[in-house]
Each structure stands twice: as C-alpha cells, then as structure tokens.
Amino acid sequence: MYIVFLILKILAAILIALAVILLCMIVYLLFAPVGYRADAAADEDISLSFDVFDFFRLLKASVLYNKGDISYSIKALFGLIKLRSGEEASPDPIAGEEGTESDTSFEEISEYSITDDGSDKKKQPDKHEEAVFDTDFESKADNRSIRDDVIKASDSLEVDYIEPIEPDYDITEPSDITSDGGSSTDDREPGRIEKILNLINDNSSKRAASVLLAGGLNILKRVMPHIRHADITFSTGEPDTTGQLIGAAAVFPVMYSRGVKVSGDFSSERAYINGDLSLQGSIALCHVAMFLLRVVANRDCRRLYKRVRSI
Numbered sequence: 291m292y293i294v295f296l297i298l299k300i301l302a303a304i305l306i307a308l309a310v311i312l313l314c315m316i317v318y319l320l321f322a323p324v325g326y327r328a329d330a331a332a333d334e335d336i337s338l339s340f341d342v343f344d345f346f347r348l349l350k351a352s353v354l355y356n357k358g359d360i361s362y363s364i365k366a367l368f369g370l371i372k373l374r375s376g377e378e379a380s381p382d383p384i385a386g387e388e389g390t391e392s393d394t395s396f397e398e399i400s401e402y403s404i405t406d407d408g409s410d411k412k413k414q415p416d417k418h419e420e421a422v423f424d425t426d427f428e429s430k431a432d433n434r435s436i437r438d439d440v441i442k443a444s445d446s447l448e449v450d451y452i453e454p455i456e457p458d459y460d461i462t463e464p465s466d467i468t469s470d471g472g473s474s475t476d477d478r479e480p481g482r483i484e485k486i487l488n489l490i491n492d493n494s495s496k497r498a499a500s501v502l503l504a505g506g507l508n509i510l511k512r513v514m515p516h517i518r519h520a521d522i523t524f525s526t527g528e529p530d531t532t533g534q535l536i537g538a539a540a541v542f543p544v545m546y547s548r549g550v551k552v553s554g555d556f557s558s559e560r561a562y563i564n565g566d567l568s569l570q571g572s573i574a575l576c577h578v579a580m581f582l583l584r585v586v587a588n589r590d591c592r593r594l595y596k597r598v599r600s601i
Contacts, residue, residue, distance in 0.1 A: 300377070311512045337355065339353070349365070485597075499594075502536070509577060519567070522563065
C-alpha cells in the first residue's frame with residue numbers, strides 16, 4: 291500500500307510540474323514582448339534583412355535578401371537548434387548523366403523485333419490487324435451513307451404552319467403574380483450588391499466597424515517601429531528636385547531624432563541613393579489576445595461576421 295501511495299505522489303508531482311511549466315510558457319508568450327528588426331543597406335546593390343525574436347532570444351527567425359538571393363535561418367534554445375537555407379540537395383540517383391540518353395524513340399523501337407539469332411528485324415503487319423482496319427473503314431462508310439439518307443428524308447418532310455395563340459389578357463399590363471402563384475416583389479431575393487449596400491447602411495454594422503477600427507489602430511500604434519539608425523545620401527539628378535525632397539522631409543520630426551542623418555547630393559547628375567537604415571519595434575501578444583476577445587464578445591461584430599459570410 292505504501293508503494294502505491296509513493297507512485298501516486300510521484301505522478302502528482304510530475305503533473306504539477308508540467309502544469310506549472312505550461313502556465314509559465316503561456317504567461318511568457320502573452321506578456322513577454324516579441325520584437326522585430328529590419329535593416330536595409332543600399333550601395334550598388336540593395337540588401338535587406340528582417341529578424342523576429344522573443345525577449346530572451348529563445349527563438350529567432352531571420353530572412354536575408356542580398357543580390358537577388360533570399361535565405362533564411364531559424365535558431366531555437368539559444369542556438370542549440372539551427373535551421374538554415376541554401377543546403378545543396380543530394381543528386382537524384384534515378385536521373386542519368388548528360389549525353390547518355392538514347393536518341394531512339396519508343397515508336398522506332400516498337401517497329402523492330404529481336405529474332406532468335408539476336409538480329410533486329412522489322413515487324414510485319416499482322417493479318418488480324420489489317421482485317422480490323424478494313425472492318426473499321428467499312429463501318430465508317432456505312433455510317434456516312436445512313437447519315438446522308440437521314441438528311442435527304444428530313445429535307446423532304448413538310449411541316450404545316452401553326453398559328454400562334456393570342457393570350458386573353460393584355461401582356462403590357464404589369465403583373466405581381468409569378469408563374470408559381472407567388473408575388474414577384476415580396477418573395478424576390480436581394481442580389482449581392484443590394485446585400486452589401488444594406489450591410490453598409492445598417493447601424494449594427496457601423497458600430498462593429500467602429501470597434502474594429504479602434505482596436506486595429508491601437509494594435510498598429512503598438513506595432514509601429516522606431517528608427518534606430520539612419521544615414522542616407524541621395525540625389526535625383528536635378529538640384530531643384532533634390533532640394534524639394536529635402537525640404538519636404540524636414541517637416542517630419544523624425545528627421546531631427548538622434549542617429550538620423552539624411553543629406554542630399556546637389557552636384558550629382560545621376561539619380562542614386564546610398565546609406566543604411568535600421569528599424570526596430572515590438573509588441574506583446576496579450577494586446578492582440580485582448581483585441582480578439584473584445585471582438586468575439588461584441589454582439590455587433592458577431593452579427594457582422596455572420597452577414598458577411600452569407601453574402
């Protein structure tokens with residue numbers, strides 16, 4: 291009996307430990323921020339990189355674009371587990387070497403047969419095949435003659451003219467009764483465009499749209515990145531347009547942030563852009579989860595979802 295209680299204690303301790311670990315993982319995923327970083331560099335070629343990572347760098351995914359090539363890498367558990375692109379595929383053992391394929395087609399091979407002495411000899415047509423061919427030709431000729439006889443017989447037929455029956459009512463008067471006895475105005479199903487217009491003009495849809503718009507703007511505000519570093523030099527090839535772009539960019543406060551430098555080349559006669567740019571942002575998944583729960587709990591949003599599916 292003591293051994294049974296000991297086993298139950300061990301199992302209970304294992305289950306509690308697993309539950310605590312699972313709870314910690316859920317709390318970590320919901321409240322720990324998920325960050326991202328985007329880097330761009332332009333010289334003669336353009337290179338881009340995008341990284342997504344969690345707070346403790348337990349998982350990191352990267353995508354790199356350089357000179358037309360795209361590569362990715364995934365690291366988990368502080369780099370203990372790695373997955374990279376660009377690995378060479380093993381050669382296909384079924385495919386043969388170049389230049390070893392035979393130029394003889396299947397049809398050419400099928401025309402020859404191997405005799406007992408090993409020599410190739412062209413096949414002679416079988417008598418049975420010739421008989422089948424002749425039979426098919428004769429059946430086609432018979433079908434053509436039967437078709438010609440049917441056409442001649444149809445041309446010789448005379449059809450009497452049938453006078454149309456005039457209706458007892460005036461067809462110019464509108465009628466609200468359909469052929470099945472129902473009303474043509476009350477039972478008519480609205481079209482897709484009419485359903486969309488009714489959906490737009492409905493007050494419930496407007497309230498749902500306001501909830502979705504407010505939540506979406508809140509999420510977008512939290513996801514918006516900030517500039518870590520920017521050093522850009524550009525030219526449009528014309529001094530006047532280069533100065534206009536510099537003046538337009540000077541309106542935005544981000545141009546005066548720390549680490550941001552944007553300058554124009556007024557002496558160059560060709561259009562170019564050189565420099566590097568680095569952006570970084572983050573978001574906690576709990577904000578996304580709260581937004582989704584708010585949408586699901588809203589009656590107008592649920593009604594809007596059902597009406598959109600019915601269109």
